[in-house]
Each structure stands twice: as C-alpha cells, then as structure tokens.
Amino acid sequence: MPAKTTESPVRLAAETWESLFRAQVAVMRKLQAAPAFKALALNEYDVLFTLSRCPSGWLRLNELNDNVLLSQSSLSRLVERLEKRGLVERTPAPEDGRGILIRLTDAGRDLQKQIGREHVRDIAALVGPALSAAEQQELLRLTEKLRAAVSVR
Amino acid sequence: MPAKTTESPVRLAAETWESLFRAQVAVMRKLQAAPAFKALALNEYDVLFTLSRCPSGWLRLNELNDNVLLSQSSLSRLVERLEKRGLVERTPAPEDGRGILIRLTDAGRDLQKQIGREHVRDIAALVGPALSAAEQQELLRLTEKLRAAVSVR
DNA sequence: CCGATTTAGATGCATTTGCATCTATCGACC
C-alpha cells in the first residue's frame, strides 16, 4: 500500500492546497521581479490581459473581479488608474444602468502585448525546465478542474 | 496525435501557469471569506502557521519571507504588528548580530491552532469534492516539483 | 588587520488596499 493513501482525506486536501499555494508564491515572486512590471503592477497587467482575451472587447467591472484577487473597491480604483493612464476606456452599460463596461484603448492593447510577450517568455523559462510537457498538461488539467469546481455558483 | 501536443512548449507553459494562478485566485477568494479571517489577515495567519511548522520554533525574518508573497519591509511591519498583539516574540539572533529570530508565543500558538482547524476544514470542503484522492496526490506532486525547481537559487 | 562590498532588518513616505457605507438602478412581488 502506498504510504500517502494512509492520509486522511482532510489532511490530503490541506497539503495539496498548501503545496499549490507555495508553488504559486514561488513562481509569482520570480515573475513579479521582471523589469516589465516596473511600468505596470502585475494586477494591473492582469486586467489588461483579461480584457485582451475577451471576445467582445468589453467587460463589466464585476466580471473582471472574478479573475483578480482584489476587493471590488480596489478594482474600481485600479480601473480608474488605468483609465487615467489612457490604457482603458469606461462606458455606462447599455442594458444595465448600474453597470459600466470597460475595454482596452489602443495604447492599452499595445502595452499589454509588449509586457505579455516578455511575461510569457519568463513563464516558459520558469515552468518549462521544471516539468515535462506531459506533466504540464496534467497540471493544467487538474488546476482547470479545481477552478471549475470551486467557481460553481 | 493528441490535440494538445501540437502546442508550442512556450504556449503550454504559459497556459499551465495561467490555469494554476486562476485556480489559486478562485480558491483563495473563498478561503479568505471565512469568518476566521476577520480576526487575522491571511498573510498574518500564514506567518503564524509557518512558525508553527518550524521544528526549532525559531525562524529568521528572511526565512519567513520565502514563504509569503510580501516585500521585506511589509513583512517586517507585519511581524511588528503580530508582536504588538502578543502573538509572536522577537529576539536578536545569537549567531548574527544583524538578524532577528521570531517565534510564536503561547497566545500565538493557540490562535494559529484555532484558526488552522477551521481553515483546514474549509480547504477540505473546497478541494475534496473537486478532485479525487489520486488527483490531489498528483497535483501535490506536481506543485511540489514546480516549487522545488523554481526555488533553486 | 583594514577598507570595500554585501546582507539583515528597520523606517520615511507615497501609493494601494479593504471595510464600511453611499447612491442609483434593477427585479420581484403585490
């Protein structure tokens, strides 16, 4: 019998999460140190990135908030900063008088692409040597499954 | 030929990291919302937890800093806050006049245990239903491997 | 042994963050 199967389910879940979290901290540390993030904090980049991936180009503030680990008020001000810097645009949502829509400006799109290129290289340089392609695919699958299960609502 | 193997290595690494990061955000959101973290921010709990796991009981500030995603100065002040609340103790390091050693007080240990119990339950409630035991073990293995590879310096 | 460099941690200060609250709109229900 493999040793680990003697663990309790609760303990296994806790250790798994702890390990995932620490790996995230270790990788993020390195990524944040990249010169690209002198110009734009990682959270700010992340908002630009999320907008760039959105098919319609427009996202609601509260949709953005699902992706980023920030409170609603902090995100509201983050977007305000991005708008002041000319990287995003805000418009009142046409179908919902309470909401706003946000999208990249051309400048925002350019900056996202520029930082993104370097960011992707940094990621590959960290993750590539650490895990085989098959392991990466498995890690991708497991984290997608975890996210999906946790995000049900 | 499986579809995913047509991806470039760089793209695979980027997608893997993105997925890991989003999963972490989704889980962390839920965990942070737990009532236990009204009393103590998650970063603060994390420091208490790390100290509780340390065999000697004492840790240097810069050792703590490897575990937490905080700048050195922020961690310094976080520990200062914990000390003010009577949860940790600081002593000058005996072997290095520049350094300090930190350990839990009894109150700190008690609070860590109390929050920890609830925290572990919350983790299990989120992760347990999302992945089978075998999947959790594999996720644990992969994230440990990733962390180890990234942390070499 | 001495000066130069590096390392550990603290601190001043501006920025960012979160909590609580506020306003306005939406949706449900009668």
Next chain:
DNA sequence: GGTCGATAGATGCAAATGCATCTAAATCGG
C-alpha cells in the same frame, strides 16, 4: 405602478504595502 430587497459600482477613511534608503553587522580581498 409602488414598495422592498438585492446588485453594481463609487467613495471616505484607516490600514497595509512597496520603494528607496538607512544603519549596523558580517564577509571578502588585499
């Protein structure tokens, strides 16, 4: 249609954070 609770986002304010810098101690090179 009018009232009531829920939801989207903004804002005042106190607390936390990061950057740059500072001090002191360790380490290195001669």
